[in-house]
Amino acid sequence: MAVLGLYNYFVFAVLLMIGLYCLLARTNIIKSIIGLSMFQSAVFLLYISMDKVDGGTAPIIQEGVENQIFANPLPQVLILTAIVVGISTTALALAVAVRIREAYGTIEEDKIQEMDRKQ
Amino acid sequence: MMTIVFSLFLLTMLVIVAVAILRTENLFTAVMLSGIFSLIMAANFFVLDAADVALTEAVIGAGISTVLFLGALALTAEYDRSPPVGTWVPLLTSSALGGVIIFATFQAPRLGDPSAIVHQHVAPWYLEKTPELIDVPNVVTAVLASFRGYDTLGEVFVVFTACIGVMALLGRVRPRRDSIKEGEFKKATDNLRHHLIPRVVGKMLVPFIVLFGLYVQFHGDFGPGGGFQAGALVAAGVILYSLVEGGVRGRELVPEWFSSVLVALGAFTYTSVGVASMLMGGRFLDYSVLAHDPVHGQHLGILVIEAGVGMTVAGVMITIFHAFSRRGIR
Amino acid sequence: MTLYDQLPALVVAVLLFTAPIAYMLRMHGFPWAAATAAVVTSFIVACSLAATAIGGETIIYEMGGWPAPYGIVLHIDALSALMAMLITGASSAALIFGAKSLADEVGEETAPAFFAAWLLCTAGLVGMVITGDAFNIFVFMEISSLSTYVLISAGPDRRALISTYRYIVMGTVGATFYLIGVGFLYMVTGTLNTADLGARVGQVEDIRLVLVAAGFVSVGLAVKAAVFPLHSWMPNAYTFAPNAVTVFIAAASTKVSLYVLIRVDYAIFQNSIANHEVQLTLFLVPLGVMALFAGSLLAIYEKNLKRLLAYSSVSQIGYIALGIAMTSVAGLTGAIVHMFNHGLIKGGMFMAVACLALRYRTVNVANLAGAGKAMPWTMAAFVMGGLGLIGVPLTPGFISKWYLVLAALEKGWLGALLVAVILISSLLAVIYVWKVIEVAYFREPRANAVPVTEEAPMVMLIPTWIVVLTGIWFALDTSVSVGLASIAAKTLLGVAL
Amino acid sequence: MHLLLDILSAMLLLSGAFFVFVGGFGVMRMPEFYTRMHAASLTDTGGAALILFGLMLQGGFTLIPLKLAAIFLFLFLTSPTASYALANAALLSGVKPACRNETGKAFPGEQPAKPKPKRKSASKAVKARKSAPVKPPAGKPAKRPAKKPTKKTARKKS
Amino acid sequence: MEWIYFVTCIAILITMVLAVVRGLAGPTIFDRVLAVNMFGTKTVLFIAVISFLTGRPDFLDLALAYALINFIGVFAVLLFFQSREVRRAAEAEREAGK
CATH class of the missing domain: 1.20.120.1200 (NADH-ubiquinone/plastoquinone oxidoreductase chain 6, subunit NuoJ)
Incomplete structure (x- = not known):
């Protein structure tokens, strides 16, 4: 039963592995950007699985729920920031990918390397 | 369980x-x-x-x-079409990374275990002090906007940089493309005008989506919501309109200069709230000096910066979408 | 709250305040003027912060008026003041110098976006340096890296795009590693304030998580600081970026990640993991030594002048890493002062290269033949910088190498080995600097090359020579740079001032 | 009164759950795209309606049933539109509704919906539409995808 | 009422799993789009029932946001297909023209 409590962290580790593998093994630029965004959203899972308290609810203190146990608000604030950082990096990377497609005509990194070497 | x-x-x-x-x-x-x-x-x-x-x-x-x-x-x-790169090196590195983490997390506190250190140190202070100091039901919005307001200021400028980056990369397209003539408009295929049902339903729902976005913006203190989600929802509404009506009409609805002004104005509002609190004798981003009573000051401060965040995120998402959709295939 | 107490917040607030303004008002030349004004004001504020910090006093500024572990706190001591001065100084020098060279590389259309990104890059770097909150470092690290990607991708050559893409991938992986490290630290201590982390991490009983957190943070920052094996993004990024951008990021951006490594390692991990110094030395010394040799060797066989200087930066970062790894007052002082001095030297040399590129339209070493006669002032500045790299006395490089050697000698026979390594890599530096000098002064310009007659414009030469002369001034009067560095080293190691 | 509400909403909820499950099961079991689309879209709206009404009864007279009604209205509008638009896009880009009659053989002239021929048939469909690349020919009943061809043709044959 | 919500949640979860399986296995791309659309609607229902199960019914505006986002996703897919068809037609014309 104890290991079940750690299941979130194992999934976090597996998602990191998949994200990193996608980054290293695939040379297509768009596929690497998807891998990068998966790599980042794995970290969100690590932070949010820290904030859960048994029997707790979301930390919104309304009239009906004053004395309930509340989840920890701090990791949620950090992850709100990290999600927007993730989407900003993805948007910028996609813009660069579009410009690369126009400049090189392809989005496969190995073909681009050959073009650069010839130049 | x-x-x-x-x-x-x-x-x-x-x-x-x-x-x-x-x-x-x-x-x-x-x-x-x-x-x-x-x-x-x-x-x-x-x-x-x-x-x-x-x-x-x-x-x-x-x-x-x-x-x-x-x-x-x-x-x-x-x-x-990436050729199968040797899978040994990536496999080794990623499994090493995974192994290190799994090795470490055996000592991590179990999911939901109330005695974890994370729930002992800083979190109870936030849950206890928010009703008293800031009196906002949603503790997450209180921590996001006021206790760690400097983080969110950095956050707004990360989104602002993304918008600047996309504009610098996919910036101005030759004006000829924008002044589209009616004949060419018929042929322009970046819209769903000839799908009658999606077009009617889509255009009917856009105002409700934007309204829902504004609801999330101002409801942010009481329920789940806030500047980021509201900005993204409003942008989603405008994007739906541009998907249905096509890029040209979408840019007539929210012209390109307007979304840039929105982006700059949002970031500017957030920083000027910080500078205003400095001018009024408090520290940077200290809202309690903004009004006569500290709690009112906090409410005013949080309201204004959430509006700033909402404006920036909406402007950024719309600008980025238009930058992508306007970029014809070269 | 007098203006004097508000200074710590002002150094970042001024930059963040002008960025949207520079982006919105698109009249001709306004974005550049707004950016320069903001960065110069921020430089003046940073100098006044350094003036207070030189007295050995640490300024704590609570953001939003909330007390330490609950709100975010700015923590400015000698080390942050020195780095803030370096960043804002390099940025203002590069901006004033780059007015002309940026005008022709960055079109009128993308100028507002470009200069707003420049302001945000400076704000991000300075924000990282003065904040006292671990997660806040990540947020400002993202601001500075995103805006650096924008600045680099503005380069005229199409290869700037592919090098920006590679930098994005490696930079984001590095930043995410740092985030994972901070996540584990938060899981074990429950707080994010660096000072509070340092205090609480000692009482943690299961140190496995803290070890892994230290590993992630160090590797993440090593990627961002282009320490040897993880540096592959840096040479292309420096080569294809616009010249003025290279001046700025070469002088400041990689050193900030090393600053964060020092801050996190010495303030948090030293007092929790028992023999962390040994782990730090085992991690950094081999990397530093490899960086020294590989950087210099790659620089020797490099044809492109900018990539040559980039490889020499890799080897110079190896010096800083060696200094950090020695975990002694002299070693840390040497590392910190070399961060400052190397910023000055590399800034000056890249400015000289930008002047050459403006006139010769190329940075290939081969066809810069005869530049010594055609552009005497620029080449003289380049040679002064080269001497600084080698560590000749009377140049800033000598000061830092002096302290590194002093620290190495304290380490007994292992130290002697390090001294030998430092001397050999200085010799390698002589080779690649001499290679450029030999082409510039002793080789006749090729017949078919376009004859370059006039010198670089005055508006570019003056800032170059200002930077070179400040370098020499800091070599002679080391009260400021070494003063701040030794105070910082003592406070970090807990030695009485 | 409260018990009655509970029983009613329990019934609604369970039938809604059953509908949703049947939808999922149908999507797995159906042989071909259009039949899957049929299974998914019907149970989407039906199951959602039942479950949301079941929850509304539980909400009492606060703001909650209003929110649930808003969700239901929204799903009621968008889910069929999305399914229609998807089927239309599939038909336009050449996915042929390939179904068997009782004898198990494909209809004469119908190819089974293998992806490979789709590309060829896609360009054929495109050439067929070349005259009006954007505006679908008014005559062709592109509006409703072929519904349940097996029963109709079987009756005509017998 | 507690276990009725629980049973409904399990049923919705199973349908989600089936939708994901169809999404992964789906031969044609449209099956995958269908799976995404179906998955989105099921998440809306899942959130609605879970908020009743945990006794915090005021989180329903999350469910509304999900439904809205799902709707926009399908439209984006539609537009993508259309531009793909036009691009294919343009390339076909260019080859025919050559």
Whole structure:
């Protein structure tokens, strides 16, 4: 039963592995950007699985729920920031990918390397 | 017990979808599956009592990023023709990374264990002091806007930089393309005008989506919501209109200069609130000096900066979408 | 709250305040003027902060009025003041110098976006340096890296795009590693304030998580700081970026990640993991030594002048890493002062290269033949910088190498080995500097090359020579740079001032 | 009164759950795209309606049933539109509704919906539409995809 | 009422799993789009029932946001297909023209 409590962290580790593998093994630029965004959203899972308290609810203190146990608000604030950082990096990377497609005509990194070497 | 059952279900699905994203050849399928990935992640956050984060992950992860990826795919290629690179090195490094983490997390506190240190030190102070100092029901918004307001200021400028970057990269297109003539408009195919039913339903729903976005913006203190989610929702409404009516009409609805002004104005508002609190004798971003009574000052401060964040995020998402959709295939 | 107490917040607030303004008002030349004004004001504020910090006093500024572990706190001591001065100084020098060379590389259309990104890059770097909150470092690290990607991708050559893409991938992986490290630290201590982390991490009983957190943070920052094996993004990024951008990021951006490594390692991990110094030395010394040799060797066989200087930066970062790894007052002082001095030297040399590129339209070493006669002032500045790299006395490089050697000698026979390594790599530096000098002064310009007659414009030469002369001034009067560095080293190691 | 509400909403919820499950099961078991689409879209709206009404009964007289009604209205509008638009897009890009009659053989002239021929048939469909690349020919009943061809043709044959 | 919500949640979760399986296995791309659309609607229902199960019914505006985002995703896919068809037609014309 104890290991079940750690299941979130194992999934976090597996998602990191998949994200990193996608980054290293695939040379297509768009596929690497998807891998990068998966790599980042794995970290969100690590932070949010820290904030859960048994029997707790979301930390919104309304009239009906004053004395309930509340989840920890701090990791949620950090992850709100990290999600927007993730989407900003993805948007910028996609813009660069579009410009690369126009400049090189392809989005496969190995073909681009050959073009650069010839130049 | 109940959360463990649900999160078990959802997390296994998450891993399966992640492996599927890795293996598919067709980029379009990968984008679709990453949409599912974000939805499962958001559902998981909801099960783990993080309502605000679930809303943000859904709106930004499943909504905006899928639209951006599709916009980029339309401009680049659709198949991942990467030759099979030697899989030993990446496999080794990633499994080493995974092994290190699994090795470390055996000593991590169990899921939901109330005696974990994380719930002992800083969190109880926030939960206790928010009703007293800031008197806002949603503690997450209070911490995001006031206790750690400097983080969110940095956050707004990260989004601002992304907008600047996309404008610098995909900036001005030759004006000839924009002044589209009626004949060419018929042929322009970046809209769904000839689909009658989607067009009517889509245009009918746009005002409700924008209204819902504003509701989330001003409801941010009382329920899950806030500047980021509201900005993304409003942008989603405008994007829906541009999808249905086509890029040209979309840019008439929200012209390009207007969304840039929105972006700059939002970031400027946030910083000027900080400078105003400095001028009024408090520290940078200290809202309690803004009004006669500290709690009112906090309410005023949080309201204004959430509006600033909402404006910036909405302006950024609209500008980025227009930058992608206006970029014809060269 | 007098203006004097508000200074710590002002140094970042001024930059963040002008960025949207520079982006919105698109009249001709306004974005550049707004950016320069903001960065120069921020430089003046940073100098006044350094003036207070030189007295050995640490300024704590609570953001938003909330007390330490609950709100975010700015923590400015000698080390942050020195780095803030370096960043804002390099940025203002590069901006004033780059007015002309940026005008022709960055079109009128993308100028507002470009200069707003420049302001945000400076704000991000300075924000990282003065904040006292671990997660806040990540947020400002993202601001500075995103805006650096924008600045680099503005380069005229199409290869700037592919190098920006590679930098994005490696930079984001590095930043995410840092985030994972902070996540584990938060899981074990429950707080994010660096000072509070340092205090609480000692009482943690299961140190496995803290070890892994230290590993992640160090590797993440090593990627961002382009320490040897993880540096592959840096040479292309420096080569294809616009010249003025290279001046700025070469002088400041990689050193900030090393600053964060010092801050996190010495303030948090030293007092929790028992023999962390040994782990730090085992991690950094081999990397530093490899960086020294590989950087210099790659620089010797490099044809492109900018990539040559980039490889020499890799080897100079190896010096800083060696200094950090020695965990002694002299070693840390040497590392910190070399961060400052190397910023000055590399800034000056890249400015000289930008002047050459403006006139010769190329940075290939081969066809810069005869530049010594055609552009005497620029080449003289380049030679002064080269001497600084080698560590000739009377140049800033000598000061830092002096302290590194002093620290190495304290370490007994292992130290002697390090001294030998430092001397050999200085010799290698002589080779690649001499290679450029030999081409510039002793080779006749090729017949078919376009004859370059006039010198670089005055508006570019003056800032170059200002930077070179400040370098020499800091070599002679080391009260400021070494003063701040030794105070910082003592406070970090807990030695009485 | 409260018990009655409970029983009613329990019934609604369970039938809604059953509908949703049947939808999922149908999507797995159906042989071909259009039949899957049929299974998914019907149960989407039906199952959602039942579950949301079941929850509304539980909400009492606060703001909650209003929110649930808003969700239901929204799903009621968008889900069929999305299914229609998807089927239309599939038909336009050449996915042929390939179904078997009782004898198990494919209809004459119908190819089974293998992805490979789709590309060829896609360009054929495109050439067929070349005259009006954007505006679908008014005459062709592109509006409703072929519904349940097996029963109709079987009756005509017998 | 507690276990009725629980049973409904399990049913929705199973349908989600089936939708994901169809999403992964689906031969044509449209099956995958269908799976995403179906998955989105199921998440809306899942959130609605879970908020009743945990006794915090005021989180329903999350469910509304999900439904809205799902709708926009399908439209983006539609537009992508259309531009793909036009691009194919343009390439076909260019080859025919050559």
